[in-house]
Amino acid sequence: MNCSQNIDWKAYVLGEMSESEKRSASAHAASCQECREELAGLQITLSTLATLREEEVPRRIAFVSDPVFEPKWWQRLFTPTFASACVLAAAIVFHAYANKGPDEAAIQARIDKAVDKQMQDRMVLFEQKDRQFAQAYMAAVNLVRE
Numbered sequence: 001m002n003c004s005q006n007i008d009w010k011a012y013v014l015g016e017m018s019e020s021e022k023r024s025a026s027a028h029a030a031s032c033q034e035c036r037e038e039l040a041g042l043q044i045t046l047s048t049l050a051t052l053r054e055e056e057v058p059r060r061i062a063f064v065s066d067p068v069f070e071p072k073w074w075q076r077l078f079t080p081t082f083a084s085a086c087v088l089a090a091a092i093v094f095h096a097y098a099n100k101g102p103d104e105a106a107i108q109a110r111i112d113k114a115v116d117k118q119m120q121d122r123m124v125l126f127e128q129k130d131r132q133f134a135q136a137y138m139a140a141v142n143l144v145r146e
């Protein structure tokens with residue numbers, strides 16, 4: 001800074017100078033290029049700050065790790081992972097009660113019925129063959145007699 005006046009331009013733009021100080025500062029700025037640029041820069045900064053929206057300062061800064069952000073036990077119930085695990089567990093329990101496994105007595109009854117049917121079919125077939133054999137035998141006996 002080449003200017004020897006050493007004027008507090010921040011105090012000037014913030015209105016912290018007396019009227020006489022302000023007047024002499026203005027008179028100096030009119031003749032000093034360097035101070036005019038300094039003043040212009042400060043005024044731009046101030047007007048830019050004035051355009052910013054005022055926001056309420058947060059009363060407390062919270063971190064993600066704070067217990068405040070941890071879900072409550074009932075909120076955990078609605079997380080997708082936990083909910084799907086519950087549905088799966090319920091399905092397993094329901095399946096266990098709904099289907100009590102294979103009914104062994106019913107299976108044995110079906111097997112017995114199938115075996116009985118096979119035996120009957122074989123008996124019918126056997127009787128048929130027996131009759132055929134008897135007829136063939138009688139036919140042979142008659143042939144010998146003639």
Ligand SMILES: [Zn+2]
Binds near residue numbers: 004
């Ligand atoms: Zn100056």
